Amino acid sequence: xxxxxxxxxxxxxxxxxxxxxxxxxxxxxxxxxxxxxxxxxxxxxxxxxxxxxxxxxxxxxxxxxxxxxxxxxxxxxxxxxxxxxxxxxxxxxxxxxxxxxxxxxxxxxxxxxxxxxxxxxxxxxxxxxxxxxxxxxxxxxxxxxxxxxxxxxxxxxxxxxxxxxxxxxxxxxxxxxxxxxxxxxxxxxxxxxxxxxxxxxxxxxxxxxxxxxxxxxxxxxxxxxxxxxxxxxxxxxxxxxxxxxxxxxxxxxxxxxxxxxxxxxxxxxxxxxxxxxxxxxxxxxxxxxxxxxxxxxxxxxxxxxxxxxxxxxxxxxxxxxxxxxxxxxxxxxxxxxxxxxxxxxxxxxxxxxxxxxxx
Ligand SMILES: *Cc1c(COP(=O)(O)O)cnc(C)c1O
Numbered sequence: 001x002x003x004x005x006x007x008x009x010x011x012x013x014x015x016x017x018x019x020x021x022x023x024x025x026x027x028x029x030x031x032x033x034x035x036x037x038x039x040x041x042x043x044x045x046x047x048x049x050x051x052x053x054x055x056x057x058x059x060x061x062x063x064x065x066x067x068x069x070x071x072x073x074x075x076x077x078x079x080x081x082x083x084x085x086x087x088x089x090x091x092x093x094x095x096x097x098x099x100x101x102x103x104x105x106x107x108x109x110x111x112x113x114x115x116x117x118x119x120x121x122x123x124x125x126x127x128x129x130x131x132x133x134x135x136x137x138x139x140x141x142x143x144x145x146x147x148x149x150x151x152x153x154x155x156x157x158x159x160x161x162x163x164x165x166x167x168x169x170x171x172x173x174x175x176x177x178x179x180x181x182x183x184x185x186x187x188x189x190x191x192x193x194x195x196x197x198x199x200x201x202x203x204x205x206x207x208x209x210x211x212x213x214x215x216x217x218x219x220x221x222x223x224x225x226x227x228x229x230x231x232x233x234x235x236x237x238x239x240x241x242x243x244x245x246x247x248x249x250x251x252x253x254x255x256x257x258x259x260x261x262x263x264x265x266x267x268x269x270x271x272x273x274x275x276x277x278x279x280x281x282x283x284x285x286x287x288x289x290x291x292x293x294x295x296x297x298x299x300x301x302x303x304x305x306x307x308x309x310x311x312x313x314x315x316x317x318x319x320x321x322x323x324x325x326x327x328x329x330x331x332x333x334x335x336x337x338x339x340x341x342x343x344x345x346x347x348x349x350x351x352x353x354x355x356x357x358x359x
Contacts, residue, residue, distance in 0.1 A: 002016050003318055004318040004319070004320050005318065005319045005320070005339065005340075005342075005343035005346060005347070006320045006321055006339075007319065007320065007321050007322050007332070007333045007334050007335070007339070007343075007347070008320070008321035008334060009151050009152075009174070009195065009296055009321075009325070009332060009334040010151070010173075010174070010192070010194045010195040010200075010334070011194040011199065011200050012194065012195055012196070012334055012336050012338070013336065013338045013339055014198065014199075014245070014249065014338050015249065015252045015337075015338045016338075017252055018245065018248045018249055018252050018338075021248055022244075022245060022248060029045065030045070032045050036049065036240060036241055036244045037240070037241050039240065041234065041237050041238055041240050042234070046240055049240075049243065049244050049247060050071070050233075050238070050240075050243055052247055053071075053243050053244070053246055053247030053250060054069050054071075056247060056250035056251060056254065057069060057204070057246075057250050059254075060177065060250055060253055060254065060258060060259060061177070061180075061181070061183055061206075061259070062180075062182075062183060063183050063206060064183060064184050066208060066209045066210075067183060067206050067207060067208050067209070068205075068206070068207050068209065068212065068225075068229040069204065069205075069206055069233075070204070070205040070206075070207065070225065070228050070229060070233050071202060071203075071204060071233040071238050071239070071243050072202075072203045072204075072205055072228060072233065073201060073202070073203060073238075073239055074203060075192045075200075075203055076101075076171055076173045076190060076191055076192040076203060077104070077108075077192075078203065078223075079171070079190040079203060079205065080104055080105045080107075080108035080109065081108050081111070081112070081223070082205075082223050082225065083105075083109070083143070083145065083169055083188065083190070084108070084109040084111075084112040084113060085112055085215055085216070085219055085223055086211070086212075086214060086215045086219075086223075086224065086225045086226075087142055087143050087167065087169065087187070087188070087211060087214065088109075088112055088113045088142045088143075089142055089214050090113065091113075091114075091140060091141065091142035092113070092114040092115070092116050092138045092140070092141055092142065093109055093113065093114070093115055093116070093141060093142045093143055093144075093145060094115075094116050094117075094118040094135075094137050094138055094141040094143070094144040094145070094166070095109065095115055095116070095117055095118065095144075095145045095146070096117075096118055096119045096120075096130070096135065096144070096145070096146040096147075096161075097117050097119065097120040097121065097122065098120075098121050098126060098129055098130075098146070098147055098150050098153070098155050098157070099121070099126040099147065099150035099152060099153035099155055100126075100150065100151075100152040100153065100325075100327060101147045101150055101151060101152065101171060101173070102145075102146065102147040102150070102171070105145060105147065105171060109145070113142075116136070116137070116138045116141070118135040118136050118137050118138075118144065119134060119135040119136065121155070125286070126150065126153045126155065127153070127155065127286045127287050127288055127291075128155065128287065128288035128291050129155060129156075129157050129288075129290075129291045132159065132161055132162070135161075137163070137166070141163075141166050142166075142167070143166060143167040143168070143169045143187055143188075144161065144163045144166055144167070144168055144169065145169040145170070145171070146161060146168075146169075146170055146171070147170070147171045148170045148171060148172045148175050149172070149173075149174045149175035149293050149295055149296065150293070150296075151173065151174040151195065151293075151295070151296050151334075152296070152298075152325045152327060152328060152332075153287070153298065153328070154285070154287050154292065154293040154296045154297055154298040154332070155287055155288075155291050155292075155293060156175060156291060156292065156293040156294060156295070157291070158290075158291075160181065160182065160185050160186075162185075167186075167187025167188065167208070167211060168185060168186045168187055168188075169186070169187055169188045169189075169190075170186060170188075170189050170190075171190060171191065172189050172190070172191040173190075173191035173192045173195050174191075174195040174196065174293075174295050174296060174334075174336075175191075175196070175293075175294075175295055176191040176193075176195065176196045176197055176204070177196055177197060177249075177253060177259060177262070177337065178196055178259075178262065178263065178266050178294060178295055178336070178337060179259060179260075179262070179263035179266065179294075180258075180259040180260055180263065183206060186206070186208070187207070187208050187211050188205065188206065188207045188208065188211060189205070189206045189207075190203065190204065190205045190206070191203070191204055193242060193246050195295075195334075195336060196295065196336045196337055196338075197246050197249055198242055198243075198245040198246035198248075198249050199241065199242045199245050199246075200242070201239040201241075201242040202239045202242035202243055202246055204246075205225070207225055207229070211225070212225050212226040212229055213226040214226075221235070222235065222236070253337070256337075262337050265337075265341065266294045266295070266335075266337065267294065268341060269294075269335050269339065269341050269344045270292070270293075270294040270297065270335065272341065272344045272345060272348055273297050273333060273335065273344055273347065273348060274292060274297070276348045276351065276352070277297075277299055280351075280355060281302065282301065282302050282355040282358075282359050283299045283300065283301060283302070283351060283355070284299060284300050284302070285297065285298060285299045286298075286300075294335075295334060295335060295336055296332060296333075296334045296335075297332065297333045297334075297335065298324055298325075298328060298330060298331065298332040299330060299331050299332075299333070300324075300329070300330035300331070301330065301331070302359075303358075304329065304330070306354075306358055307323075307329075307330065307331070309358075310322075310331070310354055311323055311331075313350065313354060314347075314350060317346070317350055319343075319346065319347055319350065321334075322347075333347060
């Protein structure tokens with residue numbers, strides 16, 4: 001059994017079963033005599049791992065046949081550039097600004113063309129999602145981009161925006177595979193794996209066919225979705241180990257009952273924490289109830305001088321990485337798919353005890 005509960009926002013906790021399987025297969029994968037890390041990425045063993053991972057992801061998410069799945073590198077941060085490079089086509093792109101990560105996406109997109117901020121939650125310190133009816137979209141936008149879950153602020157967009165015919169682009173880094181989504185409503189979905197899927201080093205992009213092949217002349221080869229798609233993400237050496245572990249996580253999710261089942265567990269876990277936060281004056285979560293993230297739960301203590309003692313006590317109880325992002329302070333509990341409900345209950349028990357001692 002594992003000895004700690006890791007509440008890190010990313011790289012983050014992984015299912016114990018997956019780690020145990022990877023450990024068992026570490027020195028000799030399926031009788032190949034090699035570790036997956038040592039395999040040629042074009043050999044038949046690794047190819048079978050790669051193809052299986054894609055098949056399993058397609059099945060889990062119900063990805064339609066007219067979408068490509070790309071296993072890339074460079075993090076979600078590189079997608080902040082690749083999306084505008086490939087999709088802008090000289091037009092204006094609409095962006096919704098709900099926090100730190102959408103801010104970074106907007107800043108990067110401005111390097112490549114005109115950006116219209118269709119909505120911003122800045123007026124209330126990024127603690128809510130502006131109602132979709134108030135978004136001021138451009139007449140002929142290349143696409144609309146939003147961040148499906150603001151990992152730092154703890155704000156999640158639960159309703160998939162309706163953009164008519166305009167391609168919808170979502171940064172799903174910290175909500176990937178936490179609940180079912182209808183992929184057919186999106187033009188492109190991307191996210192880094194290290195939040196809810198696997199190790200750092202892998203970025204997954206799911207993109208509709210018709211959006212490929214529009215990168216301007218002069219686009220570096222590696223940054224052109226069409227070239228990556230034509231090469232089945234094997235233009236150069238892919239992050240083989242990260243793809244292998246992600247594949248094990250996809251199979252683990254299937255064994256959990258798929259995304260609908262994992263969503264129910266995530267709802268239950270988040271409720272344990274938010275119910276307690278709402279019942280106390282000692283801790284506070286600033287986010288509008290309907291928009292509260294199920295994955296990342298920031299909270300502050302009434303007196304910031306208690307932050308350090310709180311973290312030290314948590315560590316003694318083997319609860320790690322609860323310190324909030326440096327930009328917001330306070331605490332943040334990331335409770336991704338792999339965090340068992342026992343971890344959330346242990347956290348709430350500790351919070352209650354700490355309040356009793358210090359309240
Ligand atoms: C972590 C994160 C990123 C940045 O991911 P990298 O893989 O480190 O580039 C972008 N967007 C969101 C929502 C994130 O949580």
